[in-house]
Amino acid sequence: MAHDLGFWTLQTLNALQLSMLLFLLSIGLTVIFGLMHFVNLAHGSLYALGAYFAASLAAVGGYWMGFFLAPVAVAGIGILLYSGFIKRMRKSGPMAQVLVTFGLIFALLDLTRIFWGDLALAIEVPSALAGRLDFLGVEYPAYRLFIIVLGVAIFGLLAFVLGRTQIGAMIRAGVDNDAMAACLGINVERMFFVVFCVGCALAGLAGAVAAPLLSVTPDMGLHVLIPTLIVIVIGGLGSLKGAIAGSLIYGFVQTFGAVLAPQLASVLIYALLAAVLVIKPVGLFPARG
Amino acid sequence: MKRAILAALGLASSFTLPASAEDIKVGLLLPFSGVYAALGNDIETGFNLALEHFGGETDATFEILKEDTEVKPPVALGKAKKLILQDKVDVMAGIVSSGVLGAVRDLVHGANVPLIVANAGNDEATGANCSPFITRMSFSNGQVNRPMGKWLHDQGIGKVFTLAPDYAAGRQMIDGFVSTFAKAGGKIVGQEFTPFQKTQDFGPYLAKAKASGADAVFVFYAGGEAISFVKQYDSFGLKSDLPLYGSGFLTSPLYVNAEGPAAEGVITALHYVPTIESPANETFAQAFEAKTGRVPSEFAVQGYDAARALIEASKTGANDRETLANALRQVSFEGPRGKLSIDPATNNIVQPIYVYETVMGENGLTQKVLAQLSAEADPANGCEMAPVSK
Numbered sequence: 001m002a003h004d005l006g007f008w009t010l011q012t013l014n015a016l017q018l019s020m021l022l023f024l025l026s027i028g029l030t031v032i033f034g035l036m037h038f039v040n041l042a043h044g045s046l047y048a049l050g051a052y053f054a055a056s057l058a059a060v061g062g063y064w065m066g067f068f069l070a071p072v073a074v075a076g077i078g079i080l081l082y083s084g085f086i087k088r089m090r091k092s093g094p095m096a097q098v099l100v101t102f103g104l105i106f107a108l109l110d111l112t113r114i115f116w117g118d119l120a121l122a123i124e125v126p127s128a129l130a131g132r133l134d135f136l137g138v139e140y141p142a143y144r145l146f147i148i149v150l151g152v153a154i155f156g157l158l159a160f161v162l163g164r165t166q167i168g169a170m171i172r173a174g175v176d177n178d179a180m181a182a183c184l185g186i187n188v189e190r191m192f193f194v195v196f197c198v199g200c201a202l203a204g205l206a207g208a209v210a211a212p213l214l215s216v217t218p219d220m221g222l223h224v225l226i227p228t229l230i231v232i233v234i235g236g237l238g239s240l241k242g243a244i245a246g247s248l249i250y251g252f253v254q255t256f257g258a259v260l261a262p263q264l265a266s267v268l269i270y271a272l273l274a275a276v277l278v279i280k281p282v283g284l285f286p287a288r289g
Numbered sequence: 290m291k292r293a294i295l296a297a298l299g300l301a302s303s304f305t306l307p308a309s310a311e312d313i314k315v316g317l318l319l320p321f322s323g324v325y326a327a328l329g330n331d332i333e334t335g336f337n338l339a340l341e342h343f344g345g346e347t348d349a350t351f352e353i354l355k356e357d358t359e360v361k362p363p364v365a366l367g368k369a370k371k372l373i374l375q376d377k378v379d380v381m382a383g384i385v386s387s388g389v390l391g392a393v394r395d396l397v398h399g400a401n402v403p404l405i406v407a408n409a410g411n412d413e414a415t416g417a418n419c420s421p422f423i424t425r426m427s428f429s430n431g432q433v434n435r436p437m438g439k440w441l442h443d444q445g446i447g448k449v450f451t452l453a454p455d456y457a458a459g460r461q462m463i464d465g466f467v468s469t470f471a472k473a474g475g476k477i478v479g480q481e482f483t484p485f486q487k488t489q490d491f492g493p494y495l496a497k498a499k500a501s502g503a504d505a506v507f508v509f510y511a512g513g514e515a516i517s518f519v520k521q522y523d524s525f526g527l528k529s530d531l532p533l534y535g536s537g538f539l540t541s542p543l544y545v546n547a548e549g550p551a552a553e554g555v556i557t558a559l560h561y562v563p564t565i566e567s568p569a570n571e572t573f574a575q576a577f578e579a580k581t582g583r584v585p586s587e588f589a590v591q592g593y594d595a596a597r598a599l600i601e602a603s604k605t606g607a608n609d610r611e612t613l614a615n616a617l618r619q620v621s622f623e624g625p626r627g628k629l630s631i632d633p634a635t636n637n638i639v640q641p642i643y644v645y646e647t648v649m650g651e652n653g654l655t656q657k658v659l660a661q662l663s664a665e666a667d668p669a670n671g672c673e674m675a676p677v678s679k
Contacts, residue, residue, distance in 0.1 A: 004296040007500050012494035118327035122547035132526050141524040215516030219324050266484035
């Protein structure tokens with residue numbers, strides 16, 4: 001394996017890019033999970049919807065319109081889901097929730113097929129981010145760098161909101177002990193609703209960001225669900241730190257697994273997941289100690 | 290009210306025309322939902338188009354019964370049983386996924402029902418697992434890629450890196466290419482098989498291909514993976530230094546528009562390209578475009594030729610399971626793909642392979658045929674079956 005430094009820099013950037021994409025997806029899911037104790041398996045479908053909205057909007061008003069409006073549209077779908085299903089399912093136990101959201105995956109998949117057709121859609125990378133940049137001695141696609149920067153920015157923003165603001169303190173209180181938070185006068189239910197919508201919007205954003213890199217197909221949500229679940233199980237439920245750590249672990253194991261041990265590439269991450277579950281079943285950085 | 294609707298539905302479904310003497314019942318087994326629905330729809334459109342174009346040439350009339358396989362082998366097996374036992378079809382056509390073909394193979398073989406395969410390319414289906422009742426009008430995985438090995442070496446490319454998804458079709462496609470490329474004197478400097486449908490980011494593999502010192506990259510990807518791959522290959526700027534070659538499914542007309550300018554200059558080989566210049570292809574392509582507004586894909590032509598084969602078989606007077614199966618093995622005609630015939634030793638199609646480049650035309654991306662490589666019958670691959678009875 002005689003590769004030069006540039007090769008490893010390139011692979012590190014690849015790993016970071018994948019991690020950040022997964023981070024955008026898993027942060028929404030993990031906070032909903034941690035705060036509401038709600039298992040939303042349809043999170044991947046929201047990601048797919050984000051990509052479809054972005055593709056449709058990009059066809060009308062260019063990439064940036066899709067980038068900014070797709071998360072809003074997906075948050076709108078989130079509101080529908082919340083008032084239609086999730087509010088009623090709050091008290092019905094994890095098994096019923098898993099079954100309902102699992103069913104939603106297939107309902108949403110077929111709805112996207114009906115609305116947008118079976119053929120794959122695509123978005124072009126915006127012209128400002130087309131081409132490649134010289135970065136640390138390697139040529140790297142500008143759009144991938146953009147994903148890394150965006151991921152870091154969203155992480156920074158969420159870390160600030162959750163750690164330094166009153167709303168963040170309320171959310172953390174809700175994750176820690178929702179009954180006690182409610183006793184202290186926090187409208188926990190409304191907070192759940194807002195957090196759920198933000199989580200949905202982030203999934204939509206992830207879809208809009210992934211669309212130019214991948215292809216927009218009805219089953220893209222299904223393919224991304226398992227990696228997202230692995231991320232939050234490794235990282236620990238409900239915490240920002242867990243989501244970023246899980247994403248980075250997933251991204252690096254997947255990328256360097258593919259480079260160093262390609263035969264094991266698809267197994268490595270599952271082996272790691274099993275190891276984490278055996279050694280530390282709550283994940284590396286769970287929200288509740 | 291509900292009961293009235295149910296009753297009406299029941300009436301409607303039990304209302305079928307009485308079968309005439311020459312009526313051939315055809316069961317169409319295709320995915321109309323799930324990940325391959327686009328393929329199923331194209332095949333069906335092609336199939337119906339051929340019935341329109343050539344149906345008048347035979348005395349037989351065809352009654353079509355559609356069933357959705359959902360690309361799930363157990364579902365498909367149930368639907369095939371229904372078609373064979375309950376509807377008593379004379380012949381079946383369709384099958385997109387090789388997994389589905391594997392699931393229904395023993396059933397159709399045991400029930401002596403002829404099956405015209407309109408896509409599934411698994412080499413074994415016309416190799417070790419061949420059956421006198423299964424005729425393939427589409428392609429075999431090896432067949433599509435074998436001629437490309439020698440052609441690529443003749444272009445002065447000596448060292449190649451290969452990439453494909455890690456499943457049976459991916460391996461068979463690459464093996465087909467590698468066998469002839471190595472025989473011609475070419476060298477494979479690296480091979481990777483990416484986790485099938487679990488790989489979203491091809492970046493790690495592309496960096497490896499770049500570092501391998503290859504002259505070119507040869508790949509097989511299809512569907513969503515093909516789109517992601519071609520776009521990511523271009524975004525890393527590899528296309529200029531490391532030309533991309535592959536199996537023609539990579540830049541299929543069904544997906545090439547989603548790939549956009551990234552697909553420009555990619556050279557691949559396939560059994561059909563919509564820009565083949567022949568009267569048969571022009572008739573077909575124009576009729577297909579008039580119907581759908583899209584250029585026909587290789588899947589559409591497979592459906593078209595599957596129906597055409599059925600019509601040709603019925604022209605010999607065949608009208609039941611046994612005679613149709615026998616007649617299908619001897620079919621040969623000139624279609625949009627050129628001269629086609631069935632090799633009775635394996636029941637696989639014998640057809641020319643086209644090398645084409647994806648280029649920017651006046652109305653978006655189009656295919657420029659670079660070479661037509663002559664048709665070769667597949668090796669028997671362990672297929673042993675009774676010869677055709679004359």
